[in-house]
Amino acid sequence: MTHPAHLHPDRLFPASEPARSVARELYPAVRDLPIVSPHGHTDPAWFAGNARFSTPTALFLTPDHYVLRMLRSRGLSYDALGIPRKDGKSIETDGRAAWRLFASNYHLFAGTPSKTWIDHSLHAVFGITEELSAATADSIYDAIDSQLGTPELLPRAILDRFNVEVITTTEFALDRLPHHHSMEADGYLGRVRTTYRPDDVTNPERAGWIDRIREFAELTGENISTWNGLLNAHRRRREFFRRFGAVATDHGVPTAQTADLAPIEKQALLDRLLTGQYSNEDADLFRAQMMTEMAGLAVEDGLVMQLHAGARRNTDPSLLAERGADLGADIPSRVNYVDGLQPLLARFGNEPNLRLIMFTLDETNYARELAPMAGFWPSLLIGPPWWFHDSPQGIRRYLDQVVETAGFYNLAGFNDDTRALLSIPARHDVWRREVCGFLGRWVGENRLSKSSAEEIARHLSYQAAKDAYRIA
Template identity: 55%
Template sequence: MTILHDDRLFDAEPKARGVARALYETVKDLPLVSPHGHTDPRWYAENAHFPDPAQLLIVPDHYVFRMLFSQGVRLEDLGVPTADGSAVETDGRTIWRRFAENYYLFRGTPTRMWMDHTLATLFGITERLTPANADATYDRIAELLLTDAYRPRQLFERFNLEVISTTDAALDDLRWHEMIAQSGWNGRVVPAYRPDSVVDPDFDGFDQNLDRLGEITGEDTGSWAGYLEAHRQRRAFFIKHGATSSDHGHPTADTANLSANAASLLFDKVRTGTANAAEKALFRAQMLTEMAKMSVDDGLVLQIHPGSWRNHSPAMMTRFGRDKGFDIPTQTDYVGALKPLLDVVGTEPDLSVILFTLDETSYARELAPLAGVYPALKLGPPWWFHDSPEGMRRFREMATETAGFYNTVGFNDDTRAFPSIPARHDVARRIDCAFLARLVTEHRLEEDEAHEVAHDLAYRLVKQAYRL
C-alpha cells in the first residue's frame, strides 16, 4: 500500500487537476532554495553520521512532540533534553515505538504529510507507520543512517539543495561556516544574523550578552553609538561569511523612530537595568528601525517574525528551556506598528523587508495592502502554524488579490527537521500549482502565464528576494 498519491493536494475536479499536474511537472524537480531555517551548520561542517532515527526525526522536532505532549505523552519519554540535565529516555527504539503508537494523532496535519513523504522518498518505507511495523521501520532507517549516502552533505546534494541559510546568534563565531568554506565542499550554506539576544532586554543574560558584544567588536557597548557600531561590525562579519539576511523574532511588529538623543537616553535605561516594560518594548521597536536603516547601507534582507508569545508555559520553560513547542500565536497589528519604520525606509526600492505573520486575519486587511504599495515590503510565505496546505491556500486567496504574486517571496521551509525539507517544498509547489490551475480553469489566467508564475514561485522569487 503506497502512502503517497500522485495527485495529492490537487483539485478533485478533473480539468483543474489536469492543469495542476502539467504545471507541477515543470517545477517539481527545480533546485530547492532554503533561505531561512534552523538546521545546524555543524552537520554540514563535520559531515558525521546522523544519530538514530528517533534523534533525527522526533527529539528535535517541536511539531512532533508538542502534539504528543498535548495527548499526555511526557517530553522526557520522547527523549527531549531537560534544562537541568535530569534523566530522559535515551533508547531510540523505545522513543520510536511511542511515536508509532501515537502516529494516528497526526491524521490531517501537515506533520503527517511531511513524515509520510520523508519515510517514503528518503527511506523507502511505503506503508503507513503503525505499532506493528515500528521495529521494522526503525531498523530500516537506522541501517541507512549508517551509510555514507545518508551523511548531511550527501543528503544536501540528494535533496537538490542549491543553498540553505542557517540562523545564527549575533555572538556566534561562525566557526562551522568557516569550516565548511575551507573544506572544499561545493554545498552552499550561509548564516543569517539573528540579534535577539543583544536586542531584547528580556532575553536571558542580556547584560552579559552586551558585554560580550563589546569584547568581540572592540566597541563601547555601554554607549548608544558604540552599541550601534558593534551591530554594524557583526553584520559585516556575517556578510563576509556569506549572509544575505538578518532575522528578528519580536513579540510584536512595533517599530519606533526616536531622535538620536531620545534613543540614547532609552538605551542608557536599558543598559543599566532601570527600564520598565514599556521602555523595553520601545527599545525593541526602535531597534527594528535601526536594523532597517543598517540594511539600506549593507544590503542585508530584513526578516520580521513577530506575533509569538514564546515559552507560554513558565513551568515547561523552567523544565526544558526555550523552543519546546509552547510558543503561541497572538493577534498582531502591522499598519500602525510598522508606520515609524516605513516613514524612514518604506519607499526605498533597494531595501527588502520580508514580513511574516501568525495572525492570518491580517493578510487581506493589512499585510497585502502594505506590501502592495511600499517598495521595501514583501510578504513571506505561511509560517509555523500556517505552514500547511490549508494555510498556503488561504495565503494565496487572501494576499494575491491585493499584493499579487510578485510582492511575495516564494517559499521557505523554516525548519529544524532537515529530512523534511524536500517534503515541505513539495507541498508548497503542489498547492501553488493547484491554485494557479484554478485561475486557469476559471479563465482568469492564461496557461502559459501560469507556467511562468509556477516557476517564479518555486524558484526565482526566493532567490531574488533573499539576494541569493
C-alpha cells in the first residue's frame, strides 16, 4: 500500500537496519497504551460543558500559539486570523475565512512539529490524507465541520477515543475552579484534574500584583502581611486544588534561582513588596525565596513541583497590550540550574517527600547540569523536551544527552503541555515513536537487550509519567 510521505507507517523510525526493524517491533506494544497527560493547558470548559467545537478554526488554529507565532512571523495579521482583541476592535469572525488564510500558508510549517501534529490529527481523527493547502482548504474545512457535531467529536468522546486516562489543566492561585466544580458534580472529576500555578501571586513583576495579593488574602482569610500568613494562604489554596484532583504545582519562572533567607529577611522583603516600592532585585529575590517555600510546602502535602525555567515571556509589548499573554511572543533564554537550585536543595533536596521535575528551554543544560543533578539528587527528575524542543529532533537530542548520565528511570516520561486538544495524541505518538527509534539504535549496537528495550519503551510511554506525578 502506498502512503503519503507525511503518513508513512515508518515515519520517524531510524533509516538504517537493524535499528528500524527493532523500532517497528517495539512500537506496536506502546502505540495504544493509555495516555497520561499530567501537565497541559487545555480549557477545562471543554470537558465541563462537553459541547461541540464551533468551527475547525476553533479546534486547530485559535488556541495554538505554535501555529499563531509562525503565521505572525511571516506578517499575517492576528485580526485576519480571528484572534480576539482587548480593545474590542473588529477582527475576522468568519471561521472559514481564517481557515483559508491558514491553509494557504500551511507550507510555512514544513519541517516543524506543528505540521506533524496537525497532519496526524487530520488523519487519525477525520480520516483526511490530503495535504492542507489553498486548493484543499474548503474541502478539508467541510470534512472537519461535518463531523464536529457528531457525538464522537465531543471533548469527552475525544478523550475516550484516544484512551486518555488522566489529563490535567493548569489554573492560577486565584482561580475559583468553576469548571472543576461542575465536573465534580457530574462525577467526571478525576479523569480531568487541575494543577496549582501560583505565578499570579508569586511574581511581583506581573501587572496588577498588589491587587492580586490583596485578593489572595481575601480569598483565603489569611493575613498575608506576615510571611507565615502568606504561606498559610498558599496552604489553603493548595488544599483547595487538591480537592479537585491536583497532584502537582507548576512554576513558570525566568530563571531557576532559589533562595533561603533568614526569617527577618523574608519579612523585610515582604514589607517592601507590599508598599509597592520595590526594586527589580527585590522581585527576583521574592520569586527565588517562594520557590524554596513551595518546596517546603511540597514536603508537607506531597504535591509534585514542576519548574519551567528559561522562558522570556510576552516579549512583544504591543501584542501583550493589544491581545494579552501566551500568544507566541516567548523566547528561550539561558538557565543555570546548578547554582539556582542550590539553596533549595541544600534545605530540602534529601527530603523523601519532595519531588521536583526540571524543565528547560536551554538544551545546553541537559548533559552539563540536569542529567548529573537528577543522577544524584533523589528529589529530582528531568522533565521531557518542552515547548520549542517538543519535536522529533528535540526528543532525539534530549535522549542522547541525558540517558547516559541519568539513566531512563530518572526521567519523568512525557507530557504534552498543549492548548490544542487534538495535538495530545499526536504528540504522544511522536514521543513513543522516537523512544522506540532510540531504543532500536541501542539494541542494534548491542547496548541493550531486546527485552530491556521493551520494558523501557513501555515505562517511558506510560508508567514513568504516572510514577513521576504520583498518579495512582
